[in-house]
Amino acid sequence: MNVFIALLILCMFMCLYRVGKGPTAPDRTVAIDIMGILMVGFCAIFSIMMKKDLYMNIGISWALLNFIGTLALAKYLEGRGFDE
Amino acid sequence: MNEFVGYVLLSVGVAFDLFGCIGLVRLPDVYNRLQAATKCATLGTAMILLSVFFFTGFGPITIKALLCIWFILITSPTAAHAISRAAHRSGIRLWEGSYIDKYAEDREGKEDKA
Amino acid sequence: MKRIIHFFIIYAVWILLTWSFTLQELLAGVVISLLAELLLGDIFPYEGVKAFYPRRFFWLFCYFWVFIWAMIRANFDVAYRVLNIYLPIKPGIVKVRTKLKSDMGRTFLANSITLTPGTMSVDLVGDHLYIHWINVVSPDIQKDTEMIVAGFEKYLERIFE
Numbered sequence: 386m387n388v389f390i391a392l393l394i395l396c397m398f399m400c401l402y403r404v405g406k407g408p409t410a411p412d413r414t415v416a417i418d419i420m421g422i423l424m425v426g427f428c429a430i431f432s433i434m435m436k437k438d439l440y441m442n443i444g445i446s447w448a449l450l451n452f453i454g455t456l457a458l459a460k461y462l463e464g465r466g467f468d469e
Numbered sequence: 470m471n472e473f474v475g476y477v478l479l480s481v482g483v484a485f486d487l488f489g490c491i492g493l494v495r496l497p498d499v500y501n502r503l504q505a506a507t508k509c510a511t512l513g514t515a516m517i518l519l520s521v522f523f524f525t526g527f528g529p530i531t532i533k534a535l536l537c538i539w540f541i542l543i544t545s546p547t548a549a550h551a552i553s554r555a556a557h558r559s560g561i562r563l564w565e566g567s568y569i570d571k572y573a574e575d576r577e578g579k580e581d582k583a
Numbered sequence: 584m585k586r587i588i589h590f591f592i593i594y595a596v597w598i599l600l601t602w603s604f605t606l607q608e609l610l611a612g613v614v615i616s617l618l619a620e621l622l623l624g625d626i627f628p629y630e631g632v633k634a635f636y637p638r639r640f641f642w643l644f645c646y647f648w649v650f651i652w653a654m655i656r657a658n659f660d661v662a663y664r665v666l667n668i669y670l671p672i673k674p675g676i677v678k679v680r681t682k683l684k685s686d687m688g689r690t691f692l693a694n695s696i697t698l699t700p701g702t703m704s705v706d707l708v709g710d711h712l713y714i715h716w717i718n719v720v721s722p723d724i725q726k727d728t729e730m731i732v733a734g735f736e737k738y739l740e741r742i743f744e
């Protein structure tokens with residue numbers, strides 16, 4: 386299990402590299418979105434290790450909030466109002 | 470036996486996540502990165518969530534994991550679509566090695582008329 | 584009728600999310616589902632409910648397996664392209680036509696295109712979808728339509744139209 390967690394952390398560092406270096410704003414948005422999805426996988430592995438469904442609740446809310454955040458960023462980049 | 474299947478699914482899922490992030494680092498422009506990252510991270514995370522079923526059996530954790538798969542499969546392509554459209558509208562061109570860009574051609578045509 | 588079906592779908596999701604069958608949880612679910620339905624029920628389109636009719640549901644089930652198979656192929660495709668030293672990509676944005684008229688059908692089509700090998704939907708204007716393709720084969724609308732859209736359209740037409 387520790388190996389999988391280490392690999393996921395490696396993935397997150399790759400995303401962080403893209404957040405830091407990414408030449409344009411959409412690049413950074415993509416990297417943040419993918420980090421959110423990786424975080425959900427992280428929560429799933431934690432709930433396997435601890436045998437508790439608390440972590441899965443965190444994962445579900447993380448997935449949905451991540452989606453809303455990405456949509457808001459995309460709308461902002463496009464230069465439209467939030468209520469369209 | 471169940472644990473073995475769980476470990477196989479978990480390793481395949483993490484491997485796909487890793488491929489997606491390698492794609493995120495290696496590929497040349499926003500659209501290609503979006504393709505690699507979205508597909509791989511979606512299926513990889515869905516497999517990690519599915520492996521919960523083999524580790525813990527049928528119970529509250531599994532139900533929540535299956536719901537989470539459903540949410541991810543619906544939300545992730547929509548987010549990718551929103552980002553790609555926003556990128557194109559905010560004026561980011563495709564990579565120089567690209568073959569064709571019909572969207573830009575059509576939009577420029579419209580702007581000339583207007 | 585539409586609102587009653589919506590209410591039961593929301594309530595089912597609530598039960599799955601909490602997964603405890605004490606009285607107070609169930610009552611809180613009823614209150615919250617009613618509230619959600621009354622406030623937001625107008626946004627949800629009617630075609631979503633149509634997919635639960637028996638014959639359409641059968642096609643939805645078939646479509647599900649086609650979709651999963653396409654997704655697995657897509658992932659191996661991406662893995663091959665990413666791990667190859669020479670990056671064998673030839674990206675571009677092509678234009679395809681869709682026959683689907685309903686909003687729900689088009690949403691499903693765009694989402695499935697995003698999760699299948701090498702393609703990602705960028706925008707929808709009228710009847711035309713703009714698709715970013717990682718390895719463009721031809722710039723012709725007719726040919727692209729056959730290659731990308733036709734496989735899914737066959738099923739979605741039976742589910743949502």
